[in-house]
Amino acid sequence: xxxxxxxxxFLGGLTDALVPTVVDAFAxxxxxxxxxxxTAAAARLFAEEWSSRFGxxxxxxxxxxxxxxxxxxxxxxxxxxxxxxxxxxxxFGSTRVGPVYTPSEHRGHGYASALTAFVSRRIxxxxxxxxxxxxxxxxxxxxxxxAIGYEPVADFVRYDFS
Numbered sequence: 001x002x003x004x005x006x007x008x009x010f011l012g013g014l015t016d017a018l019v020p021t022v023v024d025a026f027a028x029x030x031x032x033x034x035x036x037x038x039t040a041a042a043a044r045l046f047a048e049e050w051s052s053r054f055g056x057x058x059x060x061x062x063x064x065x066x067x068x069x070x071x072x073x074x075x076x077x078x079x080x081x082x083x084x085x086x087x088x089x090x091x092f093g094s095t096r097v098g099p100v101y102t103p104s105e106h107r108g109h110g111y112a113s114a115l116t117a118f119v120s121r122r123i124x125x126x127x128x129x130x131x132x133x134x135x136x137x138x139x140x141x142x143x144x145x146x147a148i149g150y151e152p153v154a155d156f157v158r159y160d161f162s
Contacts, residue, residue: 008035063136067150083111
């Protein structure tokens with residue numbers, strides 16, 4: 001759980017029961033916050049409380065999902081990059097995959113699926129669990145990661161205050 005200037009408040013997996021206490025803490029420490037993000041229930045409770053306290057309105061603007069599957073790789077075809085997949089440092093036994101990027105002219109050929117599966121397998125083989133975030137509105141990426149074997153762990157939503 002943290003607040004970043006210009007980025008707002010991230011609740012992580014905060015339990016609903018702690019939301020009022022956390023609202024109090026952030027109201028004192030970061031009253032200028034204009035975004036909250038967390039699990040659907042906690043973020044909504046926080047947004048309702050924050051809006052009531054500061055006389056602001058809120059609206060959901062984004063949904064992300066944390067996935068779990070158990071360095072940076074570049075796939076080139078005839079000297080042209082067709083896909084890039086990276087991963088972050090392992091923290092507490094889990095390694096987050098990302099970024100995943102395929103130039104628009106090379107999309108739809110399975111490069112991202114294959115390279116993400118390869119990188120994920122390497123992470124798992126190293127003894128770490130693999131996880132990644134997706135944009136809930138991006139059906140293509142959610143379908144690809146499910147086909148690889150990723151399973152949803154938790155959904156997070158973001159509310160912007162105005």
